[in-house]
Amino acid sequence: MTSMIQLLILATGLMLAMVLGYAALSGPSASKEGGRRLQSVRFRHSDSATDKVEAQYRKTLAARKPRVMQIAGSNSRIEALELRLRRTGKKWTLAQYLYVSGGMALTIMVLVYIKTGAALLGLGAGILIGGGVPHFLVNRAIKKRIAAFVTRLPDALDLLVRGLRSGLPVTETLGVVASELPGPIGEEFKMVTDRIKVGRTMDEALQDTADRLNLPEFNFFCITLAIQRETGGNLSETLSNLSDVLRKRAQMKLKIGAMSSESKASAYIVGALPFIVFVLIYMINPAYLGKFFIDERLIVTGLGGLIWLGLGAFIMSKMISFEI
Structure with a gap:
């Protein structure tokens, strides 16, 4: 029990250190901020017609910030979720979304608990699948409609x-x-x-x-x-x-997608391989991995592995995503 607590403390400390490091290194650049200030002064005092047009453009852009950011950043998660459902272009309601998410979470939780007897694992799997699968489907519908638009x-x-x-x-x-x-x-x-x-x-x-x-x-x-x-x-x-x-x-996006397709495929394969191997071994020899759902040390080790795997997937997704 003491070793398990030590492992949890160590994993939590490493996670906090990485989060603090990312927050410290991802702040605004001082040089860029200084450049923006000099540019605003130039727009304010310049007599050039080009500078005046660009200043008017930036002023109009700042005045027309979409309310989506206000909704997504506000305390009302319900409004943000309703907006996402409207962006799909389908007649999905908030009640239907919540019913489907809750039903999937409950079903997966019961099935995993009956199969393995691990209550915490069933709860985690139910929350992950019940919240993740509907979110993925809504994201896919939004991306498909936006691409067509x-x-x-x-x-x-x-x-x-x-x-x-x-x-x-x-x-x-x-x-x-x-x-x-x-x-x-x-x-x-x-x-x-x-x-x-x-x-x-x-x-x-x-x-x-x-x-x-x-x-x-x-x-x-x-x-x-x-x-x-x-x-x-x-x-x-x-x-x-x-x-x-x-x-x-649009042509530039297609070129970037073609150039980064190999990296994306490698990231998908590397990210999915541990789960595929785990499922195959469990199907072939369930007794070999039976203690994985019961022994607290193995559960903590598995959770730590999932955390590091998630961090690796996040880093790879940032490396292969490009803004145009």
């Missing part, structure tokens, strides 16, 4: 450009996009036009969609419209340039 957004911008060049107002071209393009892009623009029809301004209607989607590409579109109304200029030409930028951005 981002893929068709340049086509929507091209359609907007053709409508503006033919003499249609912006609100009419938004309706054309909603009716002509299928999938998530048409559904989102249909919601924008419906809000405008019931009396909302175009800024408010677009901002509601930007808050729900939380996509840089759609935020670029909203900021472009806001800056064009404040500074003037050729909106069709601006949207055409934005469409070209979004297509190049």
Whole structure:
């Protein structure tokens, strides 16, 4: 019992040391902060037209921060979860999500306890699977819908450009996009036009969609419209340039995905191999691993291994993820 407590204290100390080290090394850079301050001073006192336009862009971007971050960072986890369910584009409700999560957790907990007789293991497996599988499915639905939206957004911008060049107002071209393009892009623009029809301004209607989607590409579109109304200029030409930028951005993402695919496959194999070997050995010789669910020392060792494996997976995911 004393050795088990010592192992727990040692593992906890190592975890705290790594967390504190990460927090100390991941803070804001002093040089970058100084550069941002010098840049703000330059924008404030410069007479250049380019600097004034960029300053207006940054001011508009800061004023149009999505409410998604406020919801996700607030004390209300329920609102954040409801927002995630709405982003899937499916008719999933919060009650259905909670019922499915609770039912899966209870089922797995009972099955593991009947099979192994370890109550703590059953509780941990139930919480892990009951909370992880629905979360994974919601994430997958969100990513699939967002990918479809981002893929068709340049086509929507091209359609907007053709409508503006033919003499249609912006609100009419938004309706054309909603009716002509299928999938998530048409559904989102249909919601924008419906809000405008019931009396909302175009800024408010677009901002509601930007808050729900939380996509840089759609935020670029909203900021472009806001800056064009404040500074003037050729909106069709601006949207055409934005469409070209979004297509190049998508091509860069595909190139990065192709270059990092080998590293991702290696990370998946290395991360899944311990679990696969454990299951295979347990299926072949259950008595060999039978004490693993009963002996407290083996349980602590297994939990420590899972913690280190999780840290390794987190580090590998950070190494192969790139922001564009």
